[in-house]
Amino acid sequence: MSPPLLDVHNAGLRFAASTLLSEISFSLGSGEVIGIAGSNGAGKSSLLRLACAEYSCSSGSVSLDGTDIGSIEPRTRAKRIAVLPQSMGLQFDFTVRQVSELGRSPHGDLGGAGSQVVDQVLDSCELTSLAHRLYPSLSGGEKQRTQFARVLAQLLPKACSSDLSGQILILDEPTSAMDVRHQERFLRLVAKLRDLGCAVLLVMHDINLLSRCSDRLLYLKHGRMLSLGPTAEQLNEQALSELYEYPLRIRSMSDGTPPFVYPASHAPNA
Numbered sequence: 001m002s003p004p005l006l007d008v009h010n011a012g013l014r015f016a017a018s019t020l021l022s023e024i025s026f027s028l029g030s031g032e033v034i035g036i037a038g039s040n041g042a043g044k045s046s047l048l049r050l051a052c053a054e055y056s057c058s059s060g061s062v063s064l065d066g067t068d069i070g071s072i073e074p075r076t077r078a079k080r081i082a083v084l085p086q087s088m089g090l091q092f093d094f095t096v097r098q099v100s101e102l103g104r105s106p107h108g109d110l111g112g113a114g115s116q117v118v119d120q121v122l123d124s125c126e127l128t129s130l131a132h133r134l135y136p137s138l139s140g141g142e143k144q145r146t147q148f149a150r151v152l153a154q155l156l157p158k159a160c161s162s163d164l165s166g167q168i169l170i171l172d173e174p175t176s177a178m179d180v181r182h183q184e185r186f187l188r189l190v191a192k193l194r195d196l197g198c199a200v201l202l203v204m205h206d207i208n209l210l211s212r213c214s215d216r217l218l219y220l221k222h223g224r225m226l227s228l229g230p231t232a233e234q235l236n237e238q239a240l241s242e243l244y245e246y247p248l249r250i251r252s253m254s255d256g257t258p259p260f261v262y263p264a265s266h267a268p269n270a
């Protein structure tokens with residue numbers, strides 16, 4: 001049996017006297033989206049950093065195709081795992097296109113085929129008309145889309161790739177600055193990447209958006225896994241209220257649209 005694509009086994013993370021993460025275990029397979037949810041400070045971003053080897057485990061392990069992720073040469077790793085951090089404080093006068101081109105650095109093909117990949121991701125993120133704008137002059141949502149384009153440029157082995165199995169996309173709050181139309185485009189794009197075999201690890205505070213694009217949900221509380229399971233099972237009022245330490249309700253829709261999570265204090269008869 002082949003090893004899982006990404007395997008996090010009993011992983012822990014400590015800094016000095018602080019324990020940020022304890023006993024985290026899950027596997028992520030090709031063509032799967034795992035959404036990570038939890039309160040502020042639960043350890044979501046720290047877990048993403050462990051998963052991409054930005055942080056090393058204090059205990060346990062993270063492996064890619066059965067190999068310890070920290071032992072994989074960084075350029076090789078960067079061709080397999082593309083990471084969008086929660087915030088990017090880029091202040092250089094790079095254009096949108098130049099920022100997107102940074103994603104091709106591990107591939108070293110900008111003089112040739114890499115340019116086509118950049119054209120493709122600019123189009124996917126509706127950035128073609130902004131390609132020559134300077135990054136610092138963009139709005140918050142435009143900056144976020146530009147960073148997403150950079151990460152997509154890194155993820156794609158070549159233009160119009162039809163097989164992304166083995167590729168991993170790690171996204172930390174990718175839609176926090178996007179308007180509703182771009183959020184919906186983002187969800188469609190993630191679904192398309194998954195259909196092509198890409199594995200996605202995703203943190204979002206908007207549980208409704210997160211649940212719509214995740215096959216499984218991992219609930220993280222105080223640095224520990226509260227639960228991990230199929231999205232439909234994880235979306236229950238008791239589990240969500242315990243996760244966020246706030247009473248939440250779920251409205252099931254009869255028209256086939258996804259269930260909707262909302263605070264109990266906003267219930268029609270509250």
Ligand SMILES: Nc1ncnc2c1ncn2[C@@H]1O[C@H](COP(=O)(O)OP(=O)(O)OP(=O)(O)O)[C@@H](O)[C@H]1O
Nearest residue numbers: 015018020038039040041042043044045046047086
């Ligand atoms: N490098 C670090 N050194 C020490 N403590 C850290 C470090 N990075 C994060 N922490 C602490 O670890 C805890 C978890 O942080 P993390 O950023 O992973 O949370 P999060 O779940 O992503 O939160 P948020 O939803 O607010 O983004 C926080 O209390 C944070 O202060």
